[in-house]
Amino acid sequence: MPIMRAAFASRFDDADPLAALTVGEQPEPTHPEDDWVTVQVRATSLNHHDLWSLRGVGLTEAQLPMILGCDAVGVDAGGNEMVVYPVVVTPGDPRGVSILSEHFAGTLAERVAVPRSNLIPLPDGMAATDAACLPTAWLTAWRMLTTKGRVADADSVLVQGAGGGVATAAVALALAMGKRVYATSRDAAKRERITALGAIALESGARLPERVDVVIETVGAATFDHSLKSAAPMARIVVSGATAGHQPSVNLRRVFAMQLEILGTSMGTPGELYELLAFCAENEVRPVIDTVVPFSRVEDAFARLHSGDAFGKIVIDHTA
Template identity: 50%
Template sequence: MFAVYAAEPNPDAPLDALRVGERPDPEVPDGWVAVSVRAASLNMHDLWTLRGVGIKPDQFPMILGCDGAGVLGDGSEVVVHGVVGDASVYGDETLDPKRTLLTEKYQGTLADTVVVPARNVLPKPDGLSFAEAACMGTAWLTAYRMLFTRSGLRPGQTMLVQGASGGVATALVALGTAAGMRVWVTGRTEEKRALAEELGAHRTFESGTRLPERVDAVFETVGKATWGHSMRSVKPGGTIVVSGSTSGPDANADLQRLFFMQIRVVGSMMGTRDELAGLLEFCRLRGIRPTIGTELPMTEAAEGFGQMLAGETAGKIVFTR
């Protein structure tokens, strides 16, 4: 079958490990289902896979793609949930010590077919295209969990999203606005800040700018480049929710400020199947649709990967079949 995959780990030149071509047709174990993929979105996790982060060398070649949308054998249109874990034991499958994501142990969604546990597919809402539905399973689910499960925010409070144009950031803006938060956003360029305003952000600021007042919560996916600003921008007793560090970890965690201001730092990783169901229903009720910055056929995957590596994102990058 056709697939977009990582041939081997390449920490220094990840795009050199990217391949577009044929891979063996997958087997379908008992309790699993085969999804004929119509669309899959790109995530930073795919670049980490190309670099060999979070995956053992003997797992290569690995088909990329943590999330997607497609059709089951009976014609049902579904959204793929990319976290494979034991919810029956842990309740929250993201807390299963043996949980994994697609592309870490199991082959991913950037292919003609992806095979996942039967519980890892949910009905695709009629109001979403396959390309839009393919954005939900990773970036939008991550944003939903950060905002509604981990932050403790209430409608009317102020949130700051660091980095204006990535998939998680644009989802946070849309979800936060729809939930009644006051949404502030930072962005490196005027174009990125303009996108955030189009999505409903109440105010935007250049990266690192001193804010007019401190916020109730900061949402961090950037890491070292924005961490100091996040620590200075949150109220005493406020919260910083972290789901990534694309610019690398910060060796200077500013622990004095952390304990003196009693700041809560909360980690957040992906989300559960139930949270994905909640996200899909919330978007249906509020008429929310994800922002797609680039849509390409899977055969042109290298172009989309290049855009993400260069930071040239304006919403989600989606590949279609």
């Protein structure tokens, strides 16, 4: 059986997810349907989803070993550079869809199989290591701001917990759209990085000089009350994560008195990914990258992600 190098979950370990990571040989990808194609991977980026997989969230023992990774840029059989859209129609999943590395092998391998319709051409002049950051975290941020947050109608945006992939992407994108951006972080070093991007950095929970039109919320219970208090009348609070608690206390009087919208979202559509790629290419927006490492150091990349010290995306260069 043909084999390839890959990074995969070989078991689950909730207390120490890095212990469940294995780098070694796995079978070449197979095509479950005729419209699937194989892509030679050039670059990937890590997401917290990868750590959750190592903890056993969303996977079962029967699915192991599971190749990790959602994001990728690669080359198709015709030699074309393509960005991989990571959401796949999955009839057996209650959601009707799944992300690569849930039911189908992920992108942290030499090659990955995906439906042909999941491939979007890499824009001219865009580096593979930049584009590999976009399909999950940046796409989520794009949808939060545009489709859900209707940021075109907004002047100001608050991003909670900037430093992580989605939050940092939201800061960079909102700034590129010409919005006034406030961003919070408990970490002084990350606040310095936020300021360098052009946003107004604040300590978590600090009072804003104004109420904002859109709040990007990925933290959860630890910041949600602050998000409510920082929202202007008829503002949109868009939620895509709950890294610090998923059961916040919500002041419903404020919600209805201020006519606030609380909107949930996850990922985005292929069309939105195409729009995001075009926006970044046309406006010369480069993803915020913490570090780029060769695949031979993929374990170091996971350790960096797990540490919580990363600012922006961690990218794996498969060509290095």
